[in-house]
Amino acid sequence: MRFVKAIVAFVAAFGLATTAYAAGETVLVVGGGKSGLPLVKILKEQGYKVRLSVRDKSKAGDVEAGVEVVEADVTKPETLASALKGATFVISTIGAGGVEPPNNAENVDYKGVASLADASKAAGIMHFVLMSSISAGDTNPETFLNKRFGMVLMWKGKGEEHVRKSGISYTIVRPGGLQNCDPGKVGLKFGPAGANLAGRICRSDVGLVMADALTNKDAVGKTVEVISEDGAPVTAWKGAWAAIPKS
């Protein structure tokens, strides 16, 4: 496994990565919600082995055939090591389900994300992709999402900060308002952290971006905002990573 990971690291570092190299590597997708499930499908189609972690297997949604489903809860760090075992990559699609502990933004989007990043680093994960949100880090209590969801943007910002400082290779993807629609039908617009792009995006298109980030050297150590852009060439975003500054 160490040898395989070394090859993947070499390939990513020198920009040689292709889906052919990625094929066969195991991606742990954390969270089988409305973004996690379409992401699983995309990764399967790209040739990855996919492991999906959910909190309760008996409540797992409609999971693709051939996907290993395991249980883990980011508010219980002791559940993470076994879910991570043997994985090469991690993509987190989790988000707090409400405002009451234990599953509030502080515990999930901050402490849970931090625990997941630390456990991923300890497990030797090659690259960690975090699905966050445009405006993460906003500490204004009057901002609608902060007011409605227990300062969720502030806690997401703290989760992001932990990932950046954790020492793991990472990409943070901050989407706009999420919609359920088919992937690859519209163009996407990228912006750096803080651009505060205004718009919506298909959850599955966020999945395409996060899958691309796994082996794209231009995505390493970056935080990107992303929304749909009508009229833009559908795959032009793949060349947009290079212009995003490290952050």
Ligand SMILES: NC(=O)c1ccc[n+]([C@@H]2O[C@H](COP(=O)([O-])OP(=O)(O)OC[C@H]3O[C@@H](n4cnc5c(N)ncnc54)[C@H](OP(=O)(O)O)[C@@H]3O)[C@@H](O)[C@H]2O)c1
């Ligand atoms: N809604 C928007 O417009 C919007 C915009 C930008 C960014 N975002 C962010 O994008 C991400 C995905 O959003 P979504 O609407 O696709 O999410 P979703 O369908 O609500 O799924 C969230 C997932 O998080 C998991 N989760 C919650 N608490 C957990 C815990 N303690 N341990 C492990 N997993 C846990 C849930 O698992 P269970 O199935 O076990 O509950 C669920 O699979 C979230 O971080 C969200 O805040 C949302």
